[in-house]
Amino acid sequence: xxxxxxxxxxxxxxxxxxxxxxxxxxxxxxxxxxxxxxxxxxxxxxxxxxxxxxxxxxxxxxxxxxxxxxxxxxxxxxxxxxxxxxxxxxxxxxxxxxxxxxxxxxxxxxxxxxxxxxxxxxxxxxxxxxxxxxxxxxxxxxxxxxxxxxxxxxxxxxxxxxxxxxxxxxxxxxxxxxxxxxxxxxxxxxxxxxxxxxxxxxxxxxxxxxxxxxxxxxxxxxxxxxxxxxxxx
Amino acid sequence: xxxxxxxxxxxxxxxxxxxxxxxxxxxxxxxxxxxxxxxxxxxxxxxxxxxxxxxxxxxxxxxxxxxxxxxxxxxxxxxxxxxxxxxxxxxxxxxxxxxxxxxxxxxxxxxxxxxxxxxxxxxxxxxxxxxxxxxxxxxxxxxxxxxxxxxxxxxxxxxxxxxxxxxxxxxxxxxxxxxxxxxxxxxxxxxxx
Numbered sequence: 001x002x003x004x005x006x007x008x009x010x011x012x013x014x015x016x017x018x019x020x021x022x023x024x025x026x027x028x029x030x031x032x033x034x035x036x037x038x039x040x041x042x043x044x045x046x047x048x049x050x051x052x053x054x055x056x057x058x059x060x061x062x063x064x065x066x067x068x069x070x071x072x073x074x075x076x077x078x079x080x081x082x083x084x085x086x087x088x089x090x091x092x093x094x095x096x097x098x099x100x101x102x103x104x105x106x107x108x109x110x111x112x113x114x115x116x117x118x119x120x121x122x123x124x125x126x127x128x129x130x131x132x133x134x135x136x137x138x139x140x141x142x143x144x145x146x147x148x149x150x151x152x153x154x155x156x157x158x159x160x161x162x163x164x165x166x167x168x169x170x171x172x173x174x175x176x177x178x179x180x181x182x183x184x185x186x187x188x189x190x191x192x193x194x195x196x197x198x199x200x201x202x203x204x205x206x207x208x209x210x211x212x213x214x215x216x217x218x219x220x221x222x223x224x225x226x227x228x229x230x231x232x233x
Numbered sequence: 234x235x236x237x238x239x240x241x242x243x244x245x246x247x248x249x250x251x252x253x254x255x256x257x258x259x260x261x262x263x264x265x266x267x268x269x270x271x272x273x274x275x276x277x278x279x280x281x282x283x284x285x286x287x288x289x290x291x292x293x294x295x296x297x298x299x300x301x302x303x304x305x306x307x308x309x310x311x312x313x314x315x316x317x318x319x320x321x322x323x324x325x326x327x328x329x330x331x332x333x334x335x336x337x338x339x340x341x342x343x344x345x346x347x348x349x350x351x352x353x354x355x356x357x358x359x360x361x362x363x364x365x366x367x368x369x370x371x372x373x374x375x376x377x378x379x380x381x382x383x384x385x386x387x388x389x390x391x392x393x394x395x396x397x398x399x400x401x402x403x404x405x406x407x408x409x410x411x412x413x414x415x416x417x418x419x420x421x422x423x424x425x426x
């Protein structure tokens with residue numbers, strides 16, 4: 001076979017593949033269909049290739065759709081959560097509130113009030129409450145600030161609570177904090193490790209729960225919630 | 234809102250505009266990551282890495298018209314950097330489990346175990362085929378499967394001419410058919426008396 005023959009054969013194969021792709025994607029013109037039928041008159045195997053392609057494309061779309069669905073759950077971090085901040089490898093989905101609460105360790109921790117209806121509870125991560133350490137931490141979080149300048153961890157927390165309440169994502173902070181540990185500080189006083197409790201609300205399409213398949217694999221399956229009974233009943 | 238307006242506002246620090254851009258493009262970012270990420274790397278982690286980089290580096294984007302290729306480059310770099318670090322995660326398994334959860338219901342909210350497992354198995358098989366597809370075709374083939382993505386849009390993201398995009402998709406799909414047939418052949422032989 002000469003080089004020209006090879007090139008011609010390759011071009012014919014490309015043309016055939018392009019026709020199949022166009023038909024499967026639903027973008028084939030009348031001319032494309034005519035061309036396909038002409039090819040099929042000599043080589044009927046193109047029909048089975050078409051059928052295979054339809055099946056494979058359906059499976060491909062499933063995989064890509066699934067990846068897209070995962071992406072739909074990933075939101076952009078605020079600038080304060082970028083790699084300038086400590087704890088860079090954060091799970092940003094659903095934990096933003098907890099992180100900002102952790103940044104607010106210098107706040108007096110009995111000031112929060114709970115308003116509205118509690119629908120879910122998120123306990124924020126704990127941290128040491130050394131004022132000097134927290135101050136340094138807040139300082140290291142100062143960035144170019146593409147959003148609005150926040151000068152301290154306390155301001156970050158206050159802003160988070162304010163914006164969260166406005167958007168309905170934050171219900172409020174429980175007035176009680178849970179003390180996990182306390183140790184005397186050599187310079188006086190105590191270092192207290194405690195847990196803040198901030199109540200958030202979110203809306204999801206479905207609720208999932210872990211389950212085990214017959215083969216023993218752990219999978220996540222939709223949880224069938226009981227239909228709420230109207231209050232009037 | 235027009236894409237260039239959004240990009241302009243986002244570069245000036247408008248968080249809502251930046252969020253809108255991300256929400257508009259994150260599905261295809263996931264497809265790009267899927268095309269370039271090492272097997273078993275966690276897609277979730279990579280998406281978060283890209284999201285972080287977008288927030289940090291948007292100010293460095295000189296030409297707003299180059300936003301899509303810029304975003305793609307961030308995704309490709311994130312996926313390749315993870316490969317270099319040899320991070321071994323159970324991303325594929327996670328993907329398959331999500332698949333089980335998302336497609337296993339019967340349409341009325343009831344879990345259909347058999348259907349979910351079967352589709353998860355198909356998804357696992359397809360993910361394996363994608364991994365074996367030559368890299369030159371992978372991205373175009375996957376981007377074409379993102380809802381509503383045209384050859385022109387893929388061209389704008391990848392910087393390839395539209396005709397090249399179409400040819401790569403067609404060749405990539407043929408390669409995928411051949412890989413699928415190779416994978417099926419031993420089973421068929423075994424099933425033949």
